Amino acid sequence: MVPTNYYLILGAMIFAIGAIGVLSRRNALIIFMCVEMMLNSVNLTLIAFARQWNNLNGQIFVFMIMAVAAAEVAVGLAILIAHVHHSKSINIDDINVMKW
């Protein structure tokens, strides 16, 4: 049986890779994908703890995170499409319509 710590370290690595992607890429779509990866690493951590303490609440959390992630992707991609219709660019540096 694989110890829980290994799953936690894997989750931390994936979370950090996703954070590096969010901080360093400029394509808004790839930033979305990295946010999804960060959400998934937290899911992995929650499921590992659910096994560690033999408690189903962690899996319920993961279920809710999946619902929220689906909603977030739908609304976020709709905002991105609206912005592309507006300014023909998915560079994250060009999304400054509301900047004062």
Place this chain on the structure above:
Amino acid sequence: MDFSMIFFILVAALSVGAAVGVVASRVAVHSALFLLVHFVTLAILYITLDAQFLAAAQVIIYAGGIVILILFVIMLIGSQPFTGRAGYRTWVPFAGVALGLLMVAGLAYAIVQTPLMPATLPANAGGVPEELGMFLYTQNILLVELAAVLLLVALLGALLLAKWPKAERIVN
């Protein structure tokens, strides 16, 4: 080193490799396909953690829904790698990598310090759909209702946001 550990290391290496591919590839379609591989490897890891229902949900929702949605958007808006303004914000990727390594160091410090014993408890049969469904629909029924409302509002919001420019064009 028994079989489960070797299997975990192989799948974890594939998962991390796919994650690096998402971040590092130049074309957005390649990133989406790496993301698909990443989600499937995570579903395999969920099965090793006795969460069979969530593994199926991971494949259906993430690999079948979200990646397809991202691929549709890539088809709509094009995936050619854009050429940014030269010399503009060139230091930001390095700052991002530095901050990410700092985060890895902090998380590793926290995890190594945590005195978590290997799980010696009997494997919970709670990951199978029957147990999880009983738990979800009896004690957590409010969460199911909230998720339903959330998904409905998100659907309507996405529809409204994505339709808006075309309506404006007709007015003009």
